Amino acid sequence: MQTQVHLLHHVPLSPFCRKVRLTLAEKRIPFSLKEERYWEGGTEFLRLNPAGKVPILRYEGRLLYESQAICEFLDEIHPTPPLLPDDPAGRYEVRRLCAWFDDKFHAEVTANLLYERVNKKIMGTGYPDSQNIKTGSARIKYHLDYMSWLLEHRRWLAGNALSLADFTAAAHLSCLDYISDVDWDRAPAVKAWYATIKSRPAFRPLLADQVPGFPPPRRYADLDF
Amino acid sequence: MQTQVHLLHHVPLSPFCRKVRLTLAEKRIPFSLKEERYWEGGTEFLRLNPAGKVPILRYEGRLLYESQAICEFLDEIHPTPPLLPDDPAGRYEVRRLCAWFDDKFHAEVTANLLYERVNKKIMGTGYPDSQNIKTGSARIKYHLDYMSWLLEHRRWLAGNALSLADFTAAAHLSCLDYISDVDWDRAPAVKAWYATIKSRPAFRPLLADQVPGFPPPRRYADLDF
Missing domain, CATH: 3.40.30.10 (Glutaredoxin)
Incomplete structure (x- = not known):
């Protein structure tokens, strides 16, 4: 042990x-x-x-x-439970989606919304740039649609098992949900997927996070949001 | 076959x-x-x-x-020849360095020098920003020093075998060498490492690349640069 x-x-x-x-x-x-x-x-x-x-x-x-x-x-x-599948093609798909969220989603959405609204204030580097907020708000729609399309074909984002791709996507979305920037009504399949992730014991501590000056909305920690 | x-x-x-x-x-x-x-x-x-x-x-x-x-x-x-080692700690080190070059080096150096000097002209998106060029030229020194430090302790960047970390670093540096932005005299250990990579058969086609409007300096393709 x-x-x-x-x-x-x-x-x-x-x-x-x-x-x-x-x-x-x-x-x-x-x-x-x-x-x-x-x-x-x-x-x-x-x-x-x-x-x-x-x-x-x-x-x-x-x-x-x-x-x-x-x-x-x-x-x-610590291979149990596994977060990457055994086959090379399955592992490729997990890694591709991790890069999708950590690079593309991060640059287009996380940086434009979270970093503008929260990080700038905490770090004392100025006020949110409204053009960036506008760009981020437009781009997140495209990403929610892409996730919906994936989840029409698969139980989890990268296939039929929970993987690091789901945790990567949920890590980004949970930060944006903390600042009420996710329009869950747009993407019912993504909402259902997030509700499942949110109810895992591993997710609980994230729901208890509190950032001074930025109280989360009530539904952030609500499993039935 | x-x-x-x-x-x-x-x-x-x-x-x-x-x-x-x-x-x-x-x-x-x-x-x-x-x-x-x-x-x-x-x-x-x-x-x-x-x-x-x-x-x-x-x-x-x-x-x-x-x-x-x-x-x-x-x-x-295609496991032969291997580009990641067998042990988890060794694989971690390769992946860490790949991320170092593809994220940090890319943002601080490649984007400020290559994208300013070449991509902007090819894509028709304006002229090089001199402040970005200045930042990139300053940051590459820090990265060459970091690579020198690694190569004092190891034969290759991530350990004693050639790995994907070396190809990742060489991919970035070779693009910058094409536009004469690498001061090899600053880092003899990095120069020796690059000379070894450059002489591999896998590297040859990169040395024959020609981008219209941007002729490479003669030493770009020279194995004894």
Whole structure:
């Protein structure tokens, strides 16, 4: 049995940190959290991670960076329950969708909505740019439609089993749901998928997150939203 | 024996396309190239890839996207020679460094230098922004120093064997070398590493690339640069 407690340096509304939290919790790997104001830099934090960002996982004395690399590592050394399938084609599809959300969705939606509304205020880097908000609000529709199309053909995003692709997508969407930027009525299939993910024990701690100055809407933590 | 010829939709000076070309060639998977003016969009191209970007690999009748997912897929189904090691910690380190170059190096260096100098002109989206060029020129020094530090401790970037991390880094650096933006004198260890990669048969086709309007410097293709 695993008894050592690992430490995740994180911020609550980071989709990349949330992806690692979901993976650790789903695999029942005990860990504690330490919040980092990483944007303030400072030599102590840069000594932790020269890339100057979170998540950072302190795992058996080693520091691990990059959420996708961390999650695949955890999946390899704690294979139960699996978050990537056994066959190369299935694994390709999970990785493709992880990149879709961490690159494309992140650049088009997360950066334009979450970073404009929340990160700028917390980091003291100015006011939300209304053009970016407008772009993000338009692009999220396209992504919800794409997810709906995937879920018409599959039980989970990458196939018929829950995978890291679902956690990656849910990590982004949950941050946007915290700031009421997801129009669930547009995509009933995505809403049903998110309700299922939301009710997993691994998801509970994310629903209890509170960011000072940004109270979540009531339905954020509501399993019957 | 593999005899089917696969098709890679690409542009010559894309580090992501180059990474896939290097992986295919290293594994001696026969493929042909088709150049795409992906930024012009158009329904035919978007039908190929809804994400609207290259590389796209047509592989046994299937379309594959996202360079890292493609390369890991190719490594799994064509395991010789291996581009990821067998142990989870070694695989983590390769994936971490791939993300370092494809995310951090890409955003700080490739986007500020290559996209400003070349892509803007080819795509007709304006003139290079001198502030971005300045930022990119400053940041590449930091990355060359980081690579030097890695290569003081290891034969290859991620350990003692050639891996996808080396191809990822070389894909970015080779595009920047094409536009004379790499100060090799700053980092002799990186220069020696690049000379070794450059002399591999898999690298040859990249050295023959010619982009109209942007003739490469003579030393770009020179193995003894």
